[in-house]
Structures are given as structure tokens and as C-alpha cells.
Amino acid sequence: DTAVSQTPKYLVTQMGNDKSIKCEQNLGHDTMYWYKQDSKKFLKIMFSYNNKELIINETVPNRFSPKSPDKAHLNLHINSLELGDSAVYFCASSQDGRTGRANKETQYFGPGTRLLVL
Template identity: 90%
Template sequence: DTAVSQTPKYLVTQMGNDKSIKCEQNLGHDTMYWYKQDSKKFLKIMFSYNNKELIINETVPNRFSPKSPDKAHLNLHINSLELGDSAVYFCASSQERTPLAGVADTQYFGPGTRLTVL
């Protein structure tokens, strides 16, 4: 019974293509996130969604768009893929209802999706 799952685990594609990565959590959490881990292992937050509202949008190119059909899913769509998009993308979730709820709950991560752009 996986808590946070991502598909696919590996994604190899050509430059210019459009791709999506899916994320689902069965923890009943209210907030979900996408992180990017580059080749040097640096982890950086890209987006978070709370009750279908975007809360954080770091300086991420608008080719990246998160889509949340419901509280349990946060998918990542990437248009016009570039070589520099090659990385491992992690989905995560946490319990807190809003960022001002007074706590920073633990974020639980999915297994990651390794994206390679050729």
C-alpha cells in the first residue's frame, strides 16, 4: 500500500516533446508538491497545491504546469522539453490544510521519476 506513488519511474524522450508525470497519494493529505533534483543532487521545490490552489510557484519556466484533478492527485505537465529539464522529479504530500495553519507537517515523498531528454 504505497503512500505516494509516481508514474512513470523512468521517462526518456526527445527535445521538444510534451510529457506528463502522474502523482497520487493515499494518505488523505491536503497539500502536494513537486520537487526537482538535478544531477548534483540539489533538491528544489517547484510547486505546491493545497485544496486545488497553487501556493508556491518558484521561478519555474511556464512550460511546467501542475494540474490537480482532485486532492489525491497532482500531475506535472511539461511542454517543449529541453535538455536542461533532465532530472529526477519527486512528488510529495503533507497533511497541513493551509500554510498558515501553524505547523509545517512532514512531507512524504514518492519514489521519483527520472526524466532524460535527448
């Protein structure tokens, strides 16, 4: 029944490791997003994909590589993890983020993945 799901929910790892976070939506949406929430709870967009095509890349280090195997999935791979990558990562989706029509652009969020880099 979950609309937007993420795995894992918690991720604790060592500096320098490579890790992936997965996101899936069963809403039939065409656009998916990754947001980062820092320790002060500030939320900022990282990436946006529409139908497997990268649309937004907000000056995120190239250690972060999103991958969209199909429009229902958007995964986030992080290489060479750093302490500053510790945050909560949220996946979101909208019906179509490119239409300029508000109802199609309302975003629905997943539960978040809490990443702690030691």
C-alpha cells in the same frame, strides 16, 4: 499500500516533446508538492498545491504546468522539453502545508520519476 506513487518511474524522450508525470497519494493529505533534483542531487521545490489550489510557484518556466484534478492527485505537464529538464522529479504530500503546525506539515515523498531528455 504505497503512500505516494508516481508514474512513470523512468521517462526517456526527445527534445521538443511534451510529457506528463502523474502523482497520487492515498494518505488523505491536503497539500502536495513537486520537487526537482538535478544532476548534482540538489533538491528544489517547484510547486505546491493545497486542496487543488496553487500555493507555491517557484519561478519555474511556464513550460511546466501542474494540474490537480483532486486533492489526491497532482500531475506535472512539461511542454517543449529541453536538455536541461533532465532530472529526477519528486512528488510529496503533507497533511496540510498551511497550518503552521509542524506535525501537519511533515512531507512524505514518492519514489521519483527519472526524466532524460535527449
